[in-house]
Amino acid sequence: MTEVVATNQTIVVVGGGISGMTAALEAAECGKQVILIEKNPSLGGRVSQLYKYFPKLCFPTCGLEINLRRIKANPNISLLTLAEVTAVSGQAGDYSLTVKIAPRYINSNCTACGACADAVESTFPNEFNYNLNQRKGAYLPFNMAYPQRFVIDPRMIGTADADKAKAACKFEAIDLDMQPEELKLKAGAIIWATGWQPYDANKIQPYGYDRFANVITSVELERMMDPQGPTGGKLVRPSDGKEAKDIAFIQCAGSRDRNYLKHCSRICCMASLKQSTYPREKFGAEGKSTIYYIDIRAIDRFEDFYQKVQADTTVNFIKSKVASITLDKATQNPILNGNDLEKSGTGKDMRYSNAHDLVVLAVGMQPSVDFKAMNLGLSVNDEGFIELDPANGGQFAAGCASDALDVNRAVQNATASALRAIQVINQVANAEG
């Protein structure tokens, strides 16, 4: 049984991505008791799936490691993985949460030796790599996973493979009879750091993500660039494994569009500017990027980065929302069709049909949790993000649960939410004397 101590002076942080880790750490390092709840088997969230950050083009592993070390070192944080909040009741200073914990089938004896993974044969789509490759049924989500403990896919339970895994383990870490648990927690304040998910590109019919292998999303490109990723860090086309030297980026794929997401997702311009450096990184001057945009929103200090990319001769900018993508069947090259608005002349002069090796859709950000459906008594806006509203009581949003934010702003936002939660806890503590 999972044991956690929770009182009405506890802060529950829901979501173990960069925002949740930040909020949990800020509160815990102020001496508050924090329970950090993560739905996946590991902390890290979307940031752990990135290849590089903008604008410094450094690797997220570095910042992630600092945060993980702080978490390991802090006795005020209790971590629950594979856990999901299913119900919340009460008010500021006195919440009750119901948390469902899915079985990991592996206990704390695990040394992450990997013998179980070697023993099993069954594979499943690798969600960490956006299903671009397969992983074993007994697996470590990714190299930096924390807790550093393997997981057994529940779909493997009851098969001979599960028994093979158990037999292979020298540390008696595998318990195939582990059952789902339901916990009741008390909390004084709740921080929702549930993050975001990429908009479903299949819904953008004219771009053919569902039909053309060489149309991928920006998050998938991040995984492809990772040396630990599905292609081993090679920038190649899904259709034939050919090097993708000429990449097109389509901005606002699903954002700023009343047919899809109404809001501007804010990060995609900078993400594509960042990703336009990838072909150059891999292929030097032979790597070409073309960015199709409505307008580039490199907000405030990111203008410098935009100018740097503009000065790069391998990057081409075309002011146009791409109308449709068709396929050149012989070469499997996607062909982008539309009108270049900066070309002068008549309609004929503006029209383009440009073939590229690979097309990357800069997909929008949407909240990963449907807060309205969860009926938490929160003020939720049309886009599904949690609004800052005194009526939310002791519940606060951190990071992308509150808006479409980049990592930097998500962390600032998470720190702010930790401060708000701490104020609630301090009021409870003062009242109780």
Added chain:
Amino acid sequence: MSSVNTAMVEKYRNNFLKEVSDNVEEGEWVRMCMQCGVCSGSCPLGPHWEHPPQELFMMIRANKREEVLSSTSMWMCTSCYNCMVRCPRELPITHIMHGLAHYAKRLGLAPKEQPTNKFSQMFWNNLVQTGRVNELKLGLALYFMNGFSEGIKMSMKMRPIGQGMFFTGRMAPMEILGGHGVKDQKGFHAMLKKAEELEAARVGAHV
């Protein structure tokens, strides 16, 4: 130039956007355009437009009144609705194109030689005579639209089809003498006149 046109110029001076907003069907949507160009890129006839839709919208904002209203561009619209389906701001672009063409026509600024405009006028003139379309006359007028010798050539080319239609009873040659019409032609014309008056009053109300 019609008197309505002069009145409109007088009234709106340098605010063509407002003029479009007030007088063109769905014209109030023009200000919502964010210049992404997906309409122009989606248009099957796009390469034939002098000014694609998003450019027309920008020209409206830039006060290019004469250029917009005398343009052949919006007359190219075939109502396929591709632009409307894809517009990220849900502008009723197809309707605005027809609205602009209609408005230009009403002001007497529409390009007279533009084929769609020309044929529409021909169709209307044919229809209002008896209240029924006289297909024979309309067809012949269409053949001779671009001059006498062109018309003879076209007629010769279409002869086998005409003969086929005649022998199967799909074409009545006697229609050339006047043709059939609605029962109450007097009432029909009175009705058109009334409609014209109402339209004029509606436009007048804006001037």
